[in-house]
Amino acid sequence: MTVTIARTLDDACAALADRPDAVVLAGGTDLMVEVNRGLRRMDDVVALDRVAELRGWDRDGDELRLGAATTCAELAGDELAPLVPALAQAARTVGSPQIRNAATIGGNLATASPAGDTLPVLAALDAVVEVRSVHGTRDVPIDGFVTGVKSNALAPGELIAAVRVPILDGPQEFLKVGTRNAMVISVASLALVVDRAGRNVRVALGSVAPVPVRAVEAEVLASDRIDWDAGAAPGPVVVDRFAGLVADAARPIDDHRGTAAYRRHAVEVLARRALRRAFTAGSGVAA
């Protein structure tokens, strides 16, 4: 049994280069469930929890760089929430306080579950994943990072070092449908971000396709029809068309959490709600 408790990013990368089959452990909230069920052995582990470089975040102008071990509790906290409100809202819906204190953004990304709550937000923000190994760092755009249900673009020996997202001027929303308020896996979710400077609206959906999907046609419609100078919500006809186009972008399936038809309906409702909220006075505006 080898458990390497890495102290630096270089340590972690070196350990993974030596033992490419080692399990990378962050908060353990996905991995330990599998271990406890007897589905996974932990003979060889590289733990990232104490790598200081992975734990912080920094702001460089209009860009925020989040270390991979940033927890959901930190994402939802007072420092980060004003910078990326939708990411904070998504993080706040993950599990319970105990789960959010451990669960990391890197773990949510690497798990690449269709129901991963940070994923639609990262997709809407066009996040960039910083991937690191002993050979150096490479940037992977979010739409190339999640490659399928629970699969990602990491090669053996690679880990996620950080995620970079823009700090946008404009309201953001994350909405999630589940069976109750706490401790619930998304049946459908939607992230909407507004970029006033770029005069565009971006929308991504979770739990309605193998990977997070962007509702591109809906984005184009909303971006065209919003009165950017007045900052007013578009009229009801446009909002309905927008919601219809969002529903068209979903590729849902029937499973134990919900039917495809229900999911398509749910994202249509969420789309209407998110667009209205975003353009109502007093909505959460990013720094």
Add this chain to the structure above:
Amino acid sequence: MGDGTLALTVNGRAHQVVDAHPGESLLFVLRERLGLAGSKNACEEGECGSCTVRVDARLVCGCLVLAAAVDGSEVTTIEGLGIEASSDAGLSDVQQAFLDAGAVQCGFCTPGLLMAVDHLLDDDPEPDELVVREAISGNLCRCTGYGRILEAVELAAASRRDAERTP
């Protein structure tokens, strides 16, 4: 750690665990190797909160912590809550409040809830009801219906504030 020995400080006492197997959770080590059975094992998947402990400053589910990865950490369990207790019975303010409010029925959820509530009150001495509900949202109770638990949190908050006022 490569030699399989695990150093943990639990409730202020140093322990060496020599025989842990790979993949053992902190909860398993606490209960089965250190004999601290106060933290309960129910779901082992992070859903019920009956295994809630503090690792360093963080409130987490002990069942989702790989013991080997927290080598060298300080752990607080329910057995540690009474240690600084003021009451004659050796109960902490939160424990006493749960008794007084009748918030304990079968008791299986109680250790985890006590840990969560203690942590909450350290952070926020005057939580409103929404904050309390959020703070205990990771702790399931199948018996009480939560009404008395919410009352107990109010009692505990009040008694902690009183204690801080009287030096």
